Amino acid sequence: MEKFTKITAIAAPVMRTNIDTDIIIPSREMKRVSKKGLSNGLFAGWRYSDIDARTPNPEFVLNKPGYFGTQILIAGENFGCGSSREHAVWALAEYGIRAIIAPSFSAIFQSNCIQNGLLPITLSSDDVTGLADQASGGSAGVFSVDLLENTITDPASRIHPFKIGTNQRQTLLDGLDPIDRTLKMKSEIERFELAHFNENSWADLR
Amino acid sequence: MAKTLFDKLWDAHVVTDLGGNNALLYIDRVFIHERTGSVALKSLQESGRTVRFPANAFGTMDHIVDTVPNRSDKTMMPSGEDFITAMREGCHWAGIKLFDINDKDQGIVHVISPEQGIVLPGLSLVCPDSHTCSQGAFGALAWGIGSTEAEHALATSTLRVNKPKQMRIRIDGKLPEGLSAKDVILHIIGQIGAGGASGHAIEFCGPVVDQMDMEARMTLCNMGAELSAFTAVISPDAKAIEFLKGRPYAPKGREWDNALQKWQALHSDTAATFDKDISLDISDLRETVTWGTSPQHAIEITAKIPSPNMAGSSVDRESVTKALDYIGLKPGMPIAGIPVTGAFIGSCTNGRLSDLRRAAAVLKGKKVADSVKAICVPGSMLVKAAAEKEGLDRIFIEAGFEWRLPGCSMCFYAGGESFGHMERVISTTNRNFENRQGPKTRTHLASPATVAASAIAGKICSFKDIETTASSLEPEPVPMVN
Numbered sequence A: 001m002e003k004f005t006k007i008t009a010i011a012a013p014v015m016r017t018n019i020d021t022d023i024i025i026p027s028r029e030m031k032r033v034s035k036k037g038l039s040n041g042l043f044a045g046w047r048y049s050d051i052d053a054r055t056p057n058p059e060f061v062l063n064k065p066g067y068f069g070t071q072i073l074i075a076g077e078n079f080g081c082g083s084s085r086e087h088a089v090w091a092l093a094e095y096g097i098r099a100i101i102a103p104s105f106s107a108i109f110q111s112n113c114i115q116n117g118l119l120p121i122t123l124s125s126d127d128v129t130g131l132a133d134q135a136s137g138g139s140a141g142v143f144s145v146d147l148l149e150n151t152i153t154d155p156a157s158r159i160h161p162f163k164i165g166t167n168q169r170q171t172l173l174d175g176l177d178p179i180d181r182t183l184k185m186k187s188e189i190e191r192f193e194l195a196h197f198n199e200n201s202w203a204d205l206r
Numbered sequence B: 001m002a003k004t005l006f007d008k009l010w011d012a013h014v015v016t017d018l019g020g021n022n023a024l025l026y027i028d029r030v031f032i033h034e035r036t037g038s039v040a041l042k043s044l045q046e047s048g049r050t051v052r053f054p055a056n057a058f059g060t061m062d063h064i065v066d067t068v069p070n071r072s073d074k075t076m077m078p079s080g081e082d083f084i085t086a087m088r089e090g091c092h093w094a095g096i097k098l099f100d101i102n103d104k105d106q107g108i109v110h111v112i113s114p115e116q117g118i119v120l121p122g123l124s125l126v127c128p129d130s131h132t133c134s135q136g137a138f139g140a141l142a143w144g145i146g147s148t149e150a151e152h153a154l155a156t157s158t159l160r161v162n163k164p165k166q167m168r169i170r171i172d173g174k175l176p177e178g179l180s181a182k183d184v185i186l187h188i189i190g191q192i193g194a195g196g197a198s199g200h201a202i203e204f205c206g207p208v209v210d211q212m213d214m215e216a217r218m219t220l221c222n223m224g225a226e227l228s229a230f231t232a233v234i235s236p237d238a239k240a241i242e243f244l245k246g247r248p249y250a251p252k253g254r255e256w257d258n259a260l261q262k263w264q265a266l267h268s269d270t271a272a273t274f275d276k277d278i279s280l281d282i283s284d285l286r287e288t289v290t291w292g293t294s295p296q297h298a299i300e301i302t303a304k305i306p307s308p309n310m311a312g313s314s315v316d317r318e319s320v321t322k323a324l325d326y327i328g329l330k331p332g333m334p335i336a337g338i339p340v341t342g343a344f345i346g347s348c349t350n351g352r353l354s355d356l357r358r359a360a361a362v363l364k365g366k367k368v369a370d371s372v373k374a375i376c377v378p379g380s381m382l383v384k385a386a387a388e389k390e391g392l393d394r395i396f397i398e399a400g401f402e403w404r405l406p407g408c409s410m411c412f413y414a415g416g417e418s419f420g421h422m423e424r425v426i427s428t429t430n431r432n433f434e435n436r437q438g439p440k441t442r443t444h445l446a447s448p449a450t451v452a453a454s455a456i457a458g459k460i461c462s463f464k465d466i467e468t469t470a471s472s473l474e475p476e477p478v479p480m481v482n
């Protein structure tokens, strides 16, 4: 998993509410039993005017000149709602997105981000709209996202602090595999389990 | 200290507190399906890890299997076969019980888990599927996760979880005759929005919930996902216990008695408080249908399609405009009377026996409009068998519905079968997102009775418009199906 410390990159606004994971990666784009090869299908319904021919839709922000190399998305409320498909995050990550700024995220999407080194940042609606304005209007703005300082620096050099859960922050900073970290707690798990299944033997199918 | 039901479920599974509202939670059951479970098992195997307790894990083939007769591993979805074979091989490798394609107990994960007694009150259960919250109707801590988290749960029997806030939704009054849980939950989503329970675990309660049977409660909790809730729970009562008793994986004999004792504590203490409290009276509710591309675009069947100008912020206005554009409707049009070309009954929301009974009560002796392609997909093999035993299949087929084999089917488009470009479908499923049922397909969510009535009329309408009496829609209590 890639560590997240600090990035400086172009941000693109996708300011609609309830952008669901079907939009981020349509189901028909999940063709293989794999976490890879998904970036081509990212936002396929919006990004291509002819999906089969892969004709770019010039109206979609990521296709506009100036947004090549976008690493930050700025989005409306409840981003990543809907299906739990982690493919949405795999597609975003493979495309090169490292951080998403929105007033709120769906819980499953948010944890999927953390598992894959993507930083979901929650700010107030007004702040998000303000940042989106600076990221739109033809010339894309360059933003810095600093997880060591918990700040965003906008193109006008204003600094916006953000909050993130301590565990989530540490996971992103370390870039360590969560399963490896948990496997180190084996003795605690076993201790719990013994008591849990002693008390609730009806719950154990082993 | 007074605790909520959710607190009790949470506390009983905390292996260790990780600080900052985070805990390592113990996971009693993992359920996977071929769409994302196949990826999780493959990745687990490639990383040299194993499934810790295969006996506490289950798998099903539901998401991309065909639902047409004589189905096989070869699906209409071009690469579907790869997912199916990878899932079968993965489950075999891990030693996980798989409800395979034509198994007599196969079906949609959230339908078969309760049918088999795999979910039980007081258990923690995860599945890489957002509608896992359906199973919270039994007083279990059940929630949807991603594939990587599924690997984590399979490999360690635990997950790192941020404790959500809590919200109580109390449903007062009396459900009007002929209406169902689907109308209620669509109404709630319309009221509080698709992000209305974001960051929260919901507890549904109140007289209307108490009166509902277990299938209706599952419909309610199912669409907690459409409120962006972490999960939804309902305190288990005599109906929940009755439903689970004797199911294949439910405890037996003395173990059952022990379990019953434990389950008695599974309710919120009277003094417990919630971060958010909502109550609503649904005594005057009418059938509810969606007009747009988010489940929050829900209105009563007598209402008109709203105008973007009524939305609060500029982002909201833009979203409504885009939704109207996609769905091909204009503000001010009455929702009733809009012609439909497709009708779908099924899914983990409304693919259970009582749902099929309600639809059949409307369809009996009538014919689907010529312009409508109508499909019924029972939620599981057991639902299908029970429905056939009481002759519901005949009613559906004689009315002009296709009667299919269990699976998710056209609840979502996986690249194979769809209703078609620009077709307008009235559907008992849970998501009306853009392209959800196929490229450019337009979806209106509704209850089984409303879908059946609209299929007959060829346009969105109430069951009352096609001379169905409300009392005929009240299904008998559901008997054991296995």
Ligand code: SF4
Residues within 6 Å of the ligand: B062, B063, B108, B109, B110, B129, B131, B347, B348, B349, B407, B408, B411, B412, B429, B430
């Ligand atoms: S029926 Fe639909 S919502 Fe339910 S599990 Fe299947 S795809 Fe998901």
